[in-house]
Every structure is written in C-alpha cells, then in structure tokens.
Amino acid sequence: MKGQTVGGRYALEREIGRGGMGIVWQAFDQMLRRDVALKLMMPENVASFEARRNFEQEATTVARLRNEHIVQVHDYGIDEGSPYIVMELLEGEDLETRLRRARQLPAATVLSLLRQLSSGLEAASAAGIVHCDLKPANVFLARGASGESVKILDFGVGWRLSEARNWSGVRLGTPAYMSPEQVRGAVPHPLADLWSLGVIAYRALTGRLPFSMENLPGLIVSICTDPFPLPSSLDPALLPGFDRFFERALAKDRTRRFQSSRELVAAFAAVCDAGSKPAKILVVDDEPDMHLLLKLHFRRNKSSTAYELIFAEDGQRALEELRRHPDIDVVVADINMPVMDGLTLLERIPEVNPLARTVIVSAYGDMTNIRRAMNRGAFDFLFKPIDFADLETTLEKTLRSVEQHRQKAQANEENDLLRKFTNAALVERLRALGPAGAAASEALEATVAFVDVFRFTRVAQERPPAEATRLLNANFEVIVPELLAQGGVVDKFVGDAVMAVFHGPEHLERALAACVAVREQLETVARRAGKDSPYAHGVCAGVSTGSVLAAEVGSHACARLGYTVLGEAVNAASHLARAALAGEILVDEAVCRAARQGFKFESAGARSVWPRAESTIVYRVAGRDVVRQPLGEEPTVQISLEPRPA
Missing domain, CATH: 3.30.70.1230 (Nucleotide cyclase, GGDEF domain)
Incomplete structure (x- = not known):
C-alpha cells in the first residue's frame, strides 16, 4: 500500500504500527504539506457495521477532547468504502515498549507519567468519556523540543456516559488492565479508568502485573477475588507507603478507590515525598556534649540527610517537643535526667504520640533500670558512651517497627469503617x-x-x-x-x-x-x-x-x-x-x-x-x-x- 493516496490527499509512506482494529501509517498531507499518522481499518473488519461504528466513534470521541496529553485527531473520512482517521504524528515509543526494555521505572518517573495521564483522563471524564482500554500500549511517550510528553492513544472501545441506557455489556478492553466491574460487564465508569491507571503504575514500579494468570478465566477470577502481591514484597527497595497506595488504587470495591485522578496522583506523590523526607528523631539528654556529638556525627556521615534531629534537656521539655512535632518517629532518651527522668517520660510518651518508639540510653552496669524500661514498653536500649554504628543500626530497626505499627493502625481504622457485611x-x-x-x-x-x-x-x-x-x-x-x-x-x-x-x-x-x-x-x-x-x-x-x-x-x-x-x-x-x-x-x-x-x-x-x-x-x-x-x-x-x- 506504500505510495497509495487516501482520501485524495494523504500519501502513505510507511507502516508504523497495527492493532486489532486498524493499521497506522506515516503519511504526508499533500494539502497542508505536513507529516501525519493515518489509521486505516483492517480490511477484514470493513464489512462489520459494529466495527465501522466503533471506528467512527473513536474519531468523533477524540476530536472532542482538547488536551495536550491526548493524541489529536485532524480528519476522518471514508476512502473506497474503508474508513480512516488522520492524527498528529508522534515520534518516540509506547510505554509497553519502554517497560519491556527497562522492566521497572523509578518512582519519580512513574509519578511524572501519572500526572500527565491524569490530565488526559480528567479531560475525558469532563467530556463524559471513559477510555475503557487504558494500558501501556495505548500510552505513547512522545519526544519533542521540550522533552518527553505522554499521550493517550486509541479510544476505539471508549464509552460515552450519556449512552448508559444502550449498554449491552459486550465491549472488551485488555483483561489484565480491566477493573473487577469491567470484567463483569458493568456499565463503564470513570473509576474503571483509574483502576487501569493503578495497574499501569504497579507494573511500571514493580516490573510485573498485579494479577497474572495463564488463561482468561483464571485472570478474571483473580481480578475479582484475589489479593495482589504487595510491592514491597516484590522489591524491598520500595517504600511500604506504596503498599497502602495500591491497596486503595486496586480496591475491589470502587467506592473505596481514589475518586479522582487528582486524588490518586496526590497520594502517589505523598509516598514519593515521604521517601525523601528525613525521619524525625527526638534526643532527650541533659548533657550538652551528647547533643554536640550527635550533631557532628550526622553532619559528617552520609546518613545525615536521613534524619532530622530534635533535642530536649529533660522529659518535660521532651513532651513539649512531641506536642510541637506530632510526626516524631523515634525518641532516644537517657534514663537519668532532672525534672523528669527517662522512665517517667517513657510512660508519658503514648499519651502524646502512641506511634512513636522509644530507645533508652543508660550507662554500663545499669541493668536494673534497663529491665524496668523494657518492661514499660521501651523498644530497645543503648549504652554510653554511644557506639555510633550501633546507634544507626538501632535507629534503622526502630524506624521499620514504627512503619509497621503505623500500617497496622491504619488497617485497624479501615476495618472499623468497612464492616458493611456484619x-x-x-x-x-x-x-x-x-x-x-x-x-x-x-x-x-x-x-x-x-x-x-x-x-x-x-x-x-x-x-x-x-x-x-x-x-x-x-x-x-x-x-x-x-x-x-x-x-x-x-x-x-x-x-x-x-x-x-x-x-x-x-x-x-x-x-x-x-x-x-x-x-x-x-x-x-x-x-x-x-x-x-x-x-x-x-x-x-x-x-x-x-x-x-x-x-x-x-x-x-x-x-x-x-x-x-x-x-x-x-x-x-x-x-x-x-x-x-x-x-x-x-x-x-x-x-x-x-x-x-x-x-x-x-x-x-x-x-x-x-x-x-x-x-x-x-x-x-x-x-x-x-x-x-x-x-x-x-x-x-x-x-x-x-x-x-x-
């Protein structure tokens, strides 16, 4: 077909892709003197009224959407009985190709993808359109003068919310990216596109799909029924916050999911920010030298950016700092202090911050007080003079416990709210x-x-x-x-x-x-x-x-x-x-x-x-x-x- 002219003005130059509905060519617009992408319907589909209607609907649907992150349609026509769509020509590769080559993408890159896809989905939702087949193959990474930009492609199985009365339940997307309600054949809803967006983010971040089976029946059952592997279990480098993000993004009940693409992106960004935010450590000690030593050590050490140190001279001042900084993660407290000692502080901390963990510091030989501290809820203990390697190991272990405790607390809150079956x-x-x-x-x-x-x-x-x-x-x-x-x-x-x-x-x-x-x-x-x-x-x-x-x-x-x-x-x-x-x-x-x-x-x-x-x-x-x-x-x-x- 190379060299053929379509619609009296578009000269076909080279095939650049094909899918279930059509073949995409690079073509030259002889009237406006520019390169375009031209999508021709597959010859075997031309005789199908349903296929022709869907093909035309794709053109009219996308033409209504004006957004920089949705591929733009320039023209639609029929040439010798075969429909065609003329679109902007994009240079680059689709996300499917990128993921097959790179497998995983950094969280910051995934966040950039989500922000741009969110913009396109918002425009579609505002126009009452559900994409219904959002997947990496329909996400194009277009190269331009200002860098790489994301474009959403192929609204061929898209759906207008105004047509809900005519829903037959027969349209299909790509099963691995379909929500539970979509595989069940429910009337399309914008939240189904957000599920697909969550699956794309999961695959980009972990390198695998959340629900993967060898056959379609097993995949459908898995999507509707099974839990997915937590991202942190697949890649220990991923923050536990991503586990909670996907628990909501891929909730079986769509009312529990993010209710807008903006909300989804904001939650993902919050996890990314949490990863770069230093943990807050409250050091409680009445010796000024201890404050100075810790400041100097973490200033010289590469891990200084991982911790934000806050200091207090006694237990009473420590409680004030806990109230001033409710996000303090760990309290490192000496036992022997004026005004309020470490053991008394240990008992008071849960009243102010029940999620914080306490590490008690004492002199060698003071095992009686150490035992009292552990019995009153201290997480761990250190001896003076401080061994800084031991200190950092202890802080890392304690912070992991804090994160697990927070996850458990959040799960308990959610369970209290979700007892709709009792x-x-x-x-x-x-x-x-x-x-x-x-x-x-x-x-x-x-x-x-x-x-x-x-x-x-x-x-x-x-x-x-x-x-x-x-x-x-x-x-x-x-x-x-x-x-x-x-x-x-x-x-x-x-x-x-x-x-x-x-x-x-x-x-x-x-x-x-x-x-x-x-x-x-x-x-x-x-x-x-x-x-x-x-x-x-x-x-x-x-x-x-x-x-x-x-x-x-x-x-x-x-x-x-x-x-x-x-x-x-x-x-x-x-x-x-x-x-x-x-x-x-x-x-x-x-x-x-x-x-x-x-x-x-x-x-x-x-x-x-x-x-x-x-x-x-x-x-x-x-x-x-x-x-x-x-x-x-x-x-x-x-x-x-x-x-x-x-």
Missing part, C-alpha cells in the same frame, strides 16, 4: 432508612432476597477446600456489589447463598432489579470466562416481601449475639431460592401483584416450595419492562400463565 450494620441501615428510625427489635416492611450459586455443593465436595472457597468468593464478588448498588444490606452468607434485605422506598422493585442485575452480570462474565469457569454455574434466587422483625438474637449468657431479620418473608425467600433452577428468580403471586414498576413475570408452574406441603404455583422474573410506571399510577405487571419448559 449483622450489626443491617440494623443500623434499617434504622437510617426507616421513617422514624427502627428500634433494636421492630417490625418493618421489607423485601428479602436469597441468591444462591446454583449447585455449588458438588464443587465444594470435589475441589480442594482453598480452591473451592476461592471459586465461591469469585461469584460473591459479582453478586454482592449488585445487591449493595440497589441499597440492599447483606444480612448473612448461608453456605453458597447470600441473604440480602431491602427496606425503604420501592424496596421490592430494588430487590427485583438487584437480582436481575446479578443474573445478567454473571451471564456476561460467564460468556467471557468460558463454560469451565466458576461463573458458569449461574444463580438461582428467591424473593419475598412483607413484614419482618429486625431483632437482636443469640445468647446473652454466652456473649454470642447478632442482629438479623426474621419472619415469613425470610423463610419464603429461602424456600423459593431452593426450588429455583439455574438462572431463575422465583417469586409468588403476591410479589407479582405488589411490584409497582414494570417487571416481566412468567409462570414457572407448580413447584414443591414448602417442606411437607403441596406444590404451589410460582413465577419467575423474566426481566425488566422497558417502560417504568410512575409511582402514582397502578403498576403494569406482565404475567404469562403458560409455564416455560425447565
């Missing part, structure tokens, strides 16, 4: 949603849904325990977010089923919508992961509505108490789920009649629902009606009385 959270949610607030035991109008992974018991019997648990959790990672998205509260997990309670306005409709969404999400991810994946089981569900009792139950004597809901609706939902076949959401006729907004129901025939009782007619939820009824009107419910073959 029964206690159920009652709190019901209280918040109730019109006047619910008491610890109170009758409430609610809808209960049991969602069961169909016939998973056999997997639990045939697979090793750890593997079976992982596969079950892979399903729950799809099910639970959809229940929560509709305002449901997870009450408990019962074997391979989850029980959720919906309360407040339109609780029945929200429960039905959640169950339909669960079914659709699992069907989508099963198509992607294959028939042998854990998602291929599908779900069976039962939904019932009515009065329930929110109550504290258990044994006060044994201190084993929990909050849950009780009542006929709970039992009915459980039995309906047990009677359902794969993919079925079963309800009774009362639920069909009570649904205020449009759902399609069809008869599932007579089923043996209740133990030791006659079979009863039940209905399956076929899906949502296109038209939703206003709340003030009578509901339109479609019920087909002819049973569908099971």
Whole structure:
C-alpha cells in the first residue's frame, strides 16, 4: 500500500504500527504539506457495521477532547468504502515498549507519567468519556523540543456516559488492565479508568502485573477475588507507603478507590515525598556534649540527610517537643535526667504520640533500670558512651517497627469503617432508612432476597477446600456489589447463598432489579470466562416481601449475639431460592401483584416450595419492562400463565 493516496490527499509512506482494529501509517498531507499518522481499518473488519461504528466513534470521541496529553485527531473520512482517521504524528515509543526494555521505572518517573495521564483522563471524564482500554500500549511517550510528553492513544472501545441506557455489556478492553466491574460487564465508569491507571503504575514500579494468570478465566477470577502481591514484597527497595497506595488504587470495591485522578496522583506523590523526607528523631539528654556529638556525627556521615534531629534537656521539655512535632518517629532518651527522668517520660510518651518508639540510653552496669524500661514498653536500649554504628543500626530497626505499627493502625481504622457485611450494620441501615428510625427489635416492611450459586455443593465436595472457597468468593464478588448498588444490606452468607434485605422506598422493585442485575452480570462474565469457569454455574434466587422483625438474637449468657431479620418473608425467600433452577428468580403471586414498576413475570408452574406441603404455583422474573410506571399510577405487571419448559 506504500505510495497509495487516501482520501485524495494523504500519501502513505510507511507502516508504523497495527492493532486489532486498524493499521497506522506515516503519511504526508499533500494539502497542508505536513507529516501525519493515518489509521486505516483492517480490511477484514470493513464489512462489520459494529466495527465501522466503533471506528467512527473513536474519531468523533477524540476530536472532542482538547488536551495536550491526548493524541489529536485532524480528519476522518471514508476512502473506497474503508474508513480512516488522520492524527498528529508522534515520534518516540509506547510505554509497553519502554517497560519491556527497562522492566521497572523509578518512582519519580512513574509519578511524572501519572500526572500527565491524569490530565488526559480528567479531560475525558469532563467530556463524559471513559477510555475503557487504558494500558501501556495505548500510552505513547512522545519526544519533542521540550522533552518527553505522554499521550493517550486509541479510544476505539471508549464509552460515552450519556449512552448508559444502550449498554449491552459486550465491549472488551485488555483483561489484565480491566477493573473487577469491567470484567463483569458493568456499565463503564470513570473509576474503571483509574483502576487501569493503578495497574499501569504497579507494573511500571514493580516490573510485573498485579494479577497474572495463564488463561482468561483464571485472570478474571483473580481480578475479582484475589489479593495482589504487595510491592514491597516484590522489591524491598520500595517504600511500604506504596503498599497502602495500591491497596486503595486496586480496591475491589470502587467506592473505596481514589475518586479522582487528582486524588490518586496526590497520594502517589505523598509516598514519593515521604521517601525523601528525613525521619524525625527526638534526643532527650541533659548533657550538652551528647547533643554536640550527635550533631557532628550526622553532619559528617552520609546518613545525615536521613534524619532530622530534635533535642530536649529533660522529659518535660521532651513532651513539649512531641506536642510541637506530632510526626516524631523515634525518641532516644537517657534514663537519668532532672525534672523528669527517662522512665517517667517513657510512660508519658503514648499519651502524646502512641506511634512513636522509644530507645533508652543508660550507662554500663545499669541493668536494673534497663529491665524496668523494657518492661514499660521501651523498644530497645543503648549504652554510653554511644557506639555510633550501633546507634544507626538501632535507629534503622526502630524506624521499620514504627512503619509497621503505623500500617497496622491504619488497617485497624479501615476495618472499623468497612464492616458493611456484619449483622450489626443491617440494623443500623434499617434504622437510617426507616421513617422514624427502627428500634433494636421492630417490625418493618421489607423485601428479602436469597441468591444462591446454583449447585455449588458438588464443587465444594470435589475441589480442594482453598480452591473451592476461592471459586465461591469469585461469584460473591459479582453478586454482592449488585445487591449493595440497589441499597440492599447483606444480612448473612448461608453456605453458597447470600441473604440480602431491602427496606425503604420501592424496596421490592430494588430487590427485583438487584437480582436481575446479578443474573445478567454473571451471564456476561460467564460468556467471557468460558463454560469451565466458576461463573458458569449461574444463580438461582428467591424473593419475598412483607413484614419482618429486625431483632437482636443469640445468647446473652454466652456473649454470642447478632442482629438479623426474621419472619415469613425470610423463610419464603429461602424456600423459593431452593426450588429455583439455574438462572431463575422465583417469586409468588403476591410479589407479582405488589411490584409497582414494570417487571416481566412468567409462570414457572407448580413447584414443591414448602417442606411437607403441596406444590404451589410460582413465577419467575423474566426481566425488566422497558417502560417504568410512575409511582402514582397502578403498576403494569406482565404475567404469562403458560409455564416455560425447565
């Protein structure tokens, strides 16, 4: 094709790249007399209406975005039936090529990448566009007169947020960089691009992907279920702060992630700054010579930049310095001092700074006081005269302990905030949603849904325990977010089923919508992961509505108490789920009649629902009606009385 003219003005000169949708050529614009990049659709895709539409959408999408970190589109056209896009010509290499050659990049370089990518993503998000395929191959490092600049390429599978109603769940990005909700086929959201940005940062920093499997089904399960290796475990030179950064950037629950690219970049920059920020050491000693010796040593020593020394003459002044500098990491305190001695200070430090660690200094032979200090919480001790090599080793060890202590404290805080799956959270949610607030035991109008992974018991019997648990959790990672998205509260997990309670306005409709969404999400991810994946089981569900009792139950004597809901609706939902076949959401006729907004129901025939009782007619939820009824009107419910073959 070299030498061919496209669109009557673009002369093809050399091929510079190709992908799934098209071939990129360097071309010469004969009208404006400049070099450009021209993307031609792959010949085998030209006949596909969907491919042509996506190709055109890429051109129109990028043309709307004006940002220095997004490749610019100059023209779009069709030449002899084949679409083409004309873009600015970039010199350099993509990030994928760079990472294959260099494997890892310094944190400062990664920060620069993130800042520029953030700028481009902000522009896309402001225009209501989600990239959906952000990866190193679509990040170009362009050389220019002022240095290297990052450009985001290929919005071919991009998505406009305004088109959410038309979402079919069939678009794909590159699985290794896709968020849990994206691999499940959820409607694209800007936070999915931030997940991809986090994966890019992880790979650039560590040299490997956070989730890596040999096959697509295993990768999907890993993304939705598994933890990733902490960066510090892969490279000891990486700061522990990066572990916490990626725990948030790659959180399975998107509400726990960074909520904007600016927030993500600021957090990464804070970790980088912390790495260059010297540790604060408070030296408490009434001997002026000790202050002078330490200053001279660290001034001459190369490690002087690693520590910022603060001095105090006694324990009382030390407490004042701790209040003035709440970020002090280590206190090095002599035992024998006027006003307040080291042992008394040791007991007072946790009141002011519970995260600081204390190293006690004493004379040789003073083992009685050393033992007292260790019993009162001192981390370590040193003898006078100070051995500076021993001092530095002790400081390094103590600082590592401080960092571990801070990580543990932060994890405890997060755990306290993230108890959304506990029964206690159920009652709190019901209280918040109730019109006047619910008491610890109170009758409430609610809808209960049991969602069961169909016939998973056999997997639990045939697979090793750890593997079976992982596969079950892979399903729950799809099910639970959809229940929560509709305002449901997870009450408990019962074997391979989850029980959720919906309360407040339109609780029945929200429960039905959640169950339909669960079914659709699992069907989508099963198509992607294959028939042998854990998602291929599908779900069976039962939904019932009515009065329930929110109550504290258990044994006060044994201190084993929990909050849950009780009542006929709970039992009915459980039995309906047990009677359902794969993919079925079963309800009774009362639920069909009570649904205020449009759902399609069809008869599932007579089923043996209740133990030791006659079979009863039940209905399956076929899906949502296109038209939703206003709340003030009578509901339109479609019920087909002819049973569908099971």
